[in-house]
Each structure stands twice: as structure tokens, then as C-alpha cells.
Amino acid sequence: MITVSTDGSCLRNPGGATGWAWINHDGTFDSGGAASGTNQIAELTALLEAVRAHPGAEPLMIESDSQYAIKCASEWLEGWRRKGWKTASGSPVKNLELVQSIDRAISDREGPVRFRWVRGHVGNTFNERADQLAGLAAQDWAAGRGDIEAVLGEASPVVAGATSRRPRAARAGTPATGSPVPDAAPAAAPVRAPEPAWSNGTLWD
Template identity: 70%
Template sequence: MITVSTDGSCLRNPGGAIGWAWANHDGSSASGGHASGTNQVAELMAVLEAIRSHPGDEPLVIQADSQYAIKCSSEWVHSWKRKGWRTAAGGPVQNLALIQSIDAAIAQRPGGVSFVWVRGHRGDEFNERADELAGIAARSVRDDAPARATAAEPDVLF
């Protein structure tokens, strides 16, 4: 089993620089950022990049402090698909392209993907590492320095 912690950062929500990161519990990690986004986009980017960066048959467990990212990726997505990508109230799903990319990445991965919520900023070593990397990436983008990115950027951000 592969266990990865993810996190996102937005320096001014909404519209500020964002950073995303994943930290594998084996010590490897990746992060990146974009000039503008939201907390939710950053959290979803972290999940997407974690899945894309860990292909294969081995089960993947994603630990995240974002209940939004977890529920979008593992719960709400099923009813949204049944309803033609509409919410229960009939409105459009926010961050649709990212959520569809996550859904496709999970479907294409031979090994299962599961999610575990962890309380953020409570001393969990890997959650803290992902938080640190996401913040560094967001600040790098804000400061016009190239953000460290070791995982592929998605074709569609939002």
C-alpha cells in the first residue's frame, strides 16, 4: 500500500497564488503552483497530482485535511455524474474539470484509491510536510520565481 498526504495553499482566497503538494510516506514528494486560484482548486490539484504520480496496481491511500477534496473525489462525484454533472440543487458543479480529471485518474488506475481525513496543523509529519511544500510553491509563484514542480501539470486547471 502507498500512503500519500496532500495539501493545497492559496495566499489570498480567491484569486491569489496557489500551491499544491503531495508527500509520499516513503519520503518522496512533489509540488507546484499557479498564479491565481482558490483553496479548493489547490486542494483538488494536490489530489490529482498524487494520483497521477502513483500509477500501478498497489492500493493508494490519500490522506488529506480537506474534507471538500475528499468528498468531491470519493462521494459527491457519483451523484454528480448520475445527474449530468449537476448538484443536488440543479446548479453546476464547481471545479468541474478538476473533479472530472480526478475521477478519470482514479478509474484508469489499476490499484484502488481510498481517502482518509486527517486534522490539519496538528503535528502529523506528512500533512505538515505537504502543507509546507504547498506554501513554498504558492509563494514562489507569487514572487515570480519558478515553483518547484516535479509532477506534470494538468491540461485543464479549472
């Protein structure tokens, strides 16, 4: 099973620069962002990019500290689709384009995708690294560096030894593989509920 941690960041919510990141537990990662957005958009984009970047038949586990992003991609998705992309109250689904892109990415992936919530900021190694990468990407976009390659210096302990990352706006379809993170430590045991069942390639909580 491929295990990937994701996170999103918004420097001023709403409307500030955003950053998203995923980091595979083998040490590879990718990140990017936008000049303006919300925390929820950043979290959903991180999840979408993680699915797109890991095609194939191998099961994919995505860990996130955003219950909103996980529920958008699992628990709420089937009902929204059935109701014509309306909520239970009849309101339009927020961030619909991203939600539908996640739906398509999961459906198009040969192997199944499942999601696991992890508590943020409790020392989970890869969750912390995804958080830092997303924050760095948001800072790049706030400083006008979001469309160029940025080199990580010694001030970034999250990926010590990595050569570069590629902050950029989210883009459609192309798998992305970031630079390897040497000697990545194993992730701390996540806080999670009992293992759920697989269903149509997605975890329905």
C-alpha cells in the same frame, strides 16, 4: 499500500497565487502551483497530482485535511456523474474540470484508491510537510518563480537535506516523482473514522 499526504495553499483566497503538494510516506514528494486560483482548486489539484504520480496495482491511500477535496473525489462524485455533473440543487458542479480529471485518474488507475481525512495542524508529520511544501510553491508563484526549478535552502525545515523540488503548473498525465526526503519520520496517527469499505476503486464515505 502506498500512503500519500496532500495539501493545497492559496495566499489570497480567491485570486491569489496557489500551491499544491503531495508527499509519499517513503519521503518522495512533488509540488507546483499557479499564479491565481482558490484554496479549493489547490486542494483538488494536489489530490489529482498524487493519483497521477502513483500508477500501478498497489492500493493507494491519500490523506488530506480537506474534507471538500475528499468528498469531491468520493462521496459526491457518483451522484454528480449520475445527474450530468449537476449538484442536488441543479447547479453546475464547481471546479468541474478538476473533478472530472480526478474521476478519470481514479478510473484509469489499475489499483484501488481510497481517501482518509486527517486533522490539519495537529502535528501529523506528513500533513505538516505537505502544508509547508504547498505554501512554498505558492510563494514561488507569487514571486514569479513558478515556472523554474527552485532549490530548497536551510530556511526550509520541512525537507531538510533534500536537493530540489519542481514547482510548476499542474500538467496532464505525466507521473512525477520528487526528490527524496532523507530520514522522514513516521506520520503521527491520523484522526479518522472507522475503516470504510472499498467500492469501485474509490472510498465512498
